[in-house]
Each structure stands twice: as structure tokens, then as C-alpha cells.
Amino acid sequence: MSNNNYKIGVAGAGVMGSGIAQVMAVSGCEVTCRDIDQDVLKEASKNVDSGRFGVKSAVERGKLTEEDASSALERIHFTTDLDALNEADLIIEAIPERFDLKVSFWKELDKTAAPRTIFASNSSGFPISALAAATERPDRFIGWHWASPAPVMKLAEIVKGKKTSKETVETVSALAESAGKNPIVVNDSDTSWGYVTNRIYFAMVREASTVLNEGIADRDQIDQLMTDCFRWPSGPFGMTRGATSGWK
Ligand SMILES: NC(=O)c1ccc[n+]([C@@H]2O[C@H](COP(=O)([O-])OP(=O)(O)OC[C@H]3O[C@@H](n4cnc5c(N)ncnc54)[C@H](O)[C@@H]3O)[C@@H](O)[C@H]2O)c1
Incomplete structure (x- = not known):
């Protein structure tokens, strides 16, 4: 086209x-x-x-x-x-x-x-x-x-x-x-929010928040661990900050 x-x-x-x-x-x-x-x-x-x-x-x-x-x-x-x-x-x-x-x-x-x-x-x-x-x-x-x-x-x-x-x-x-x-x-799904990408991403964010609330690690540590372990460009918390600000 x-x-x-x-x-x-x-x-x-x-x-x-x-x-x-x-x-x-x-x-x-x-x-x-x-x-x-x-x-x-x-x-x-x-x-x-x-x-x-x-x-x-x-x-x-x-x-x-x-x-x-x-x-x-x-x-x-x-x-x-x-x-x-x-x-x-x-x-x-x-x-x-x-x-x-x-x-x-x-x-x-x-x-x-x-x-x-x-x-x-x-x-x-x-x-x-x-x-x-x-x-x-x-x-x-x-x-x-x-x-x-x-x-x-x-x-x-x-x-x-x-x-x-x-x-x-x-x-x-x-x-x-x-x-x-x-x-x-x-x-499409009638019942779930998030299609594929955000359903899976937010499942990860929920677990990261549970880890944070249990006092196992702080935000920066969680982000660094996920980056080091999986070669992600950013961890779960950094990803949310970036997405809402347009990565400025
Ligand atoms: N930010 C992200 O990383 C991201 C990624 C993928 C999808 N989205 C989705 O994209 C959509 C927009 O998100 P965003 O982050 O750009 O939000 P944003 O707040 O930066 O921009 C939304 C804009 O819409 C304008 N607006 C409100 N009502 C309007 C109307 N009737 N007509 C025209 N403009 C109107 C607002 O003035 C505002 O400037 C949302 O549905 C969001 O979930 C966001």
C-alpha cells in the first residue's frame, strides 16, 4: 500500500x-x-x-x-x-x-x-x-x-x-x-482489560508490588534485578514511569 x-x-x-x-x-x-x-x-x-x-x-x-x-x-x-x-x-x-x-x-x-x-x-x-x-x-x-x-x-x-x-x-x-x-x-476479550501485552505486563507489576510490600526489596533493587536477569531495558517500576512520561 x-x-x-x-x-x-x-x-x-x-x-x-x-x-x-x-x-x-x-x-x-x-x-x-x-x-x-x-x-x-x-x-x-x-x-x-x-x-x-x-x-x-x-x-x-x-x-x-x-x-x-x-x-x-x-x-x-x-x-x-x-x-x-x-x-x-x-x-x-x-x-x-x-x-x-x-x-x-x-x-x-x-x-x-x-x-x-x-x-x-x-x-x-x-x-x-x-x-x-x-x-x-x-x-x-x-x-x-x-x-x-x-x-x-x-x-x-x-x-x-x-x-x-x-x-x-x-x-x-x-x-x-x-x-x-x-x-x-x-x-478481543469481553471480560479482561489489557489484550496480550498489558495483561502480562500488569501481572508482573502486581507481583513486583507484592515483593515490594513484603519488604523483600525496594523499587530500585527490583528494577535492577529484573534488568540484570532478563536483559530488559527497564524493570517493572521504571517501565511504568517511562510509559507515563513518554520516556523524557
Ligand atoms: N502512555 C503510554 O505509554 C501508552 C501506551 C499505549 C497506549 N496508551 C493509551 O493511549 C491513550 C492516550 O494515552 P496518553 O498517555 O497519550 O495520554 P495523555 O494524557 O498524554 O494524552 C491524552 C490527550 O487526549 C486529549 N483529549 C481528551 N479528550 C479529547 C477529545 N475528546 N478529543 C481529542 N483529544 C482529547 C487530552 O487533552 C490529552 O492531551 C490512552 O488510552 C492510553 O491508555 C498509552
């Missing part, structure tokens, strides 16, 4: 949304990134340009040419206007992890977005079929779970809801692959 002229809408320009917008623009898509907060948009624009994982840093590391970096920046439009998302081919939602917020966001957008538009949620774990049920397009609704920092991490946990069509799965997987990610398609 050529991403040229493919229109992506990103909802939320925080830790995840700004990185997602950058990745999709670098891959050749036209990106409209919408947040409700003008200050967040300013910060996002700065991060995409010259943040730790922004395009300038990618140029310095030899990952991107200067020309590709500047055309990627030209392809991203930051806005507070919800209607600016209506003509996207695909909208990726990265608003806060609150079920009620996500449901009302998708319900509203479903009324105005073009009928062909695919909806993808970057939820960390809410059942995709439950979010899709807020819309009249459950066949064009999917989970696309990214990891932080989005420009660096390969994760594309593609979550297939009960009614997600084969075509939607194929389109989104192809798009993820062309953006340099490694799409793995998994099934």
Missing part, C-alpha cells in the same frame, strides 16, 4: 497521539492531529519537531533524511476542530484511558465521520467490541495498540473485535507494517 495521500486523523496529542501522528506522517500519510487543549497541541508540535524522539533527532541518528523530515512536518496539521477529522480514511484515537470518555468520543464522531472511515482505538486494554458497540460501524472498528515512545517501538497489537471485518484488519495491518511496525493480530 502506498501511504501517499492516505488521510489519518489522530485524536489526542498527548504522549501517544503526538508520536502516532509523527510516525504516520513520516510514513507518507497526511495527518490531522486533534486535541481539545491548544497548549497540548503546541507541545506536540514541538515534540514532533525537536523532541527526544522527534524528526530532528531521527535525522541526527541517520534514520531520516532532512528532506523527508521536513516533508513529514508539512504533512501534520494540528487543530482543536473536531470536524477536521471527518474526512480521514482512518482515525486513531489516543485520548485518556477512560471508558466513558472513549465511548462518548466515538459516538459523536460516528455521526459526522465519512461512512468509509475506519476507527482505531489505541486503548491500553478496553474490550474493542464494547467500544465498537457505541458506533454504527463495528465492522470498521479495531484496536491498534501502540507502545511508547511511538516513533521508536515496533509494537502494533492489532485487536480484532467480534464484528471487525477482515478488510479492516488487513487495511490496518498493512498500514502498520508500512509505517515500520510489526503488526500482530489478536482476539
Whole structure:
């Protein structure tokens, strides 16, 4: 698939949304990134340009040419206007992890977005079929779970809801692959939060917290032990700090 002229809408320009917008623009898509907060948009624009994982840093590391970096920046439009998302081919939602917020966001957008538009949620774990049920397009609704920092991490946990069509799965997987990610398609669960990655990660965090509360080791010791033992880049507590701050 050529991403040229493919229109992506990103909802939320925080830790995840700004990185997602950058990745999709670098891959050749036209990106409209919408947040409700003008200050967040300013910060996002700065991060995409010259943040730790922004395009300038990618140029310095030899990952991107200067020309590709500047055309990627030209392809991203930051806005507070919800209607600016209506003509996207695909909208990726990265608003806060609150079920009620996500449901009302998708319900509203479903009324105005073009009928062909695919909806993808970057939820960390809410059942995709439950979010899709807020819309009249459950066949064009999917989970696309990214990891932080989005420009660096390969994760594309593609979550297939009960009614997600084969075509939607194929389109989104192809798009993820062309953006340099490694799409793995998994099934949704009605009863559990976290798909595959976060169910397993939080099981580990629960156990690490039990070890901490029993006074066996402190946070830093636990992180160091897990790093030394398994060659993880970070232990359970450091991982949580990094994910919530965008690894700044
Ligand atoms: N931080 C991570 O490591 C990580 C990793 C994977 C997935 N996620 C998921 O991604 C989503 C976003 O997380 P984040 O860490 O980027 O949060 P964040 O708080 O950094 O950003 C969320 C942004 O959404 C904006 N927002 C709120 N309502 C909105 C609306 N209706 N339309 C547009 N923007 C709106 C907020 O102003 C905020 O800037 C969550 O579902 C989270 O669970 C986070």
C-alpha cells in the first residue's frame, strides 16, 4: 500500500497521539492531529519537531533524511476542530484511558465521520467490541495498540473485535507494517482489560508490588534485578514511569 495521500486523523496529542501522528506522517500519510487543549497541541508540535524522539533527532541518528523530515512536518496539521477529522480514511484515537470518555468520543464522531472511515482505538486494554458497540460501524472498528515512545517501538497489537471485518484488519495491518511496525493480530476479550501485552505486563507489576510490600526489596533493587536477569531495558517500576512520561 502506498501511504501517499492516505488521510489519518489522530485524536489526542498527548504522549501517544503526538508520536502516532509523527510516525504516520513520516510514513507518507497526511495527518490531522486533534486535541481539545491548544497548549497540548503546541507541545506536540514541538515534540514532533525537536523532541527526544522527534524528526530532528531521527535525522541526527541517520534514520531520516532532512528532506523527508521536513516533508513529514508539512504533512501534520494540528487543530482543536473536531470536524477536521471527518474526512480521514482512518482515525486513531489516543485520548485518556477512560471508558466513558472513549465511548462518548466515538459516538459523536460516528455521526459526522465519512461512512468509509475506519476507527482505531489505541486503548491500553478496553474490550474493542464494547467500544465498537457505541458506533454504527463495528465492522470498521479495531484496536491498534501502540507502545511508547511511538516513533521508536515496533509494537502494533492489532485487536480484532467480534464484528471487525477482515478488510479492516488487513487495511490496518498493512498500514502498520508500512509505517515500520510489526503488526500482530489478536482476539478481543469481553471480560479482561489489557489484550496480550498489558495483561502480562500488569501481572508482573502486581507481583513486583507484592515483593515490594513484603519488604523483600525496594523499587530500585527490583528494577535492577529484573534488568540484570532478563536483559530488559527497564524493570517493572521504571517501565511504568517511562510509559507515563513518554520516556523524557
Ligand atoms: N502512555 C503510554 O505509554 C501508552 C501506551 C499505549 C497506549 N496508551 C493509551 O493511549 C491513550 C492516550 O494515552 P496518553 O498517555 O497519550 O495520554 P495523555 O494524557 O498524554 O494524552 C491524552 C490527550 O487526549 C486529549 N483529549 C481528551 N479528550 C479529547 C477529545 N475528546 N478529543 C481529542 N483529544 C482529547 C487530552 O487533552 C490529552 O492531551 C490512552 O488510552 C492510553 O491508555 C498509552
